[in-house]
Amino acid sequence: METKENWYDQSQINPNAKNAGKGFKDEGRDPWKHRSSGMQCRTCMFYVRKKNASEVAGSAEIGRCKRNAPTMDGYPVVFPTDWCGSHKLDEEKLLCG
Known part of the structure; x- marks a missing residue:
């Protein structure tokens, strides 16, 4: 056995x-x-960067993960350096940096 x-x-x-x-x-x-270094949210096709995050002084770059349907609180907030098992590489984000 x-x-x-x-x-x-x-x-x-x-x-x-x-x-x-x-x-x-x-x-x-x-x-x-x-x-984990190459499969971060910043290169994922489901990651959407928050556009006005840089306008707020002292704020870190954040975004939303649109992999699953939103909850009552909206899409989950994630950092670009986060990662999960549902990562799908977005070639446009990889090439554009």
Whole structure:
């Protein structure tokens, strides 16, 4: 019987892998660590930057996430450096900076 500890075995995916037979938990590293830097709200197609945020002195840049339908309070407020699992890359935002 397989335990939850061993559910991700690299040898099942690529038997010729350098660390075949070792799961990521055994290696002590996070395979998703590097992805959070490129998958931030600022590059997401659902992120809409608040236009007048720069007019208010001392305010940080904020925006709204329009991934899901709005609640009674409107769309959720997010920072451009936030990220989630529903990120969809917007090529126009990536190219324009």
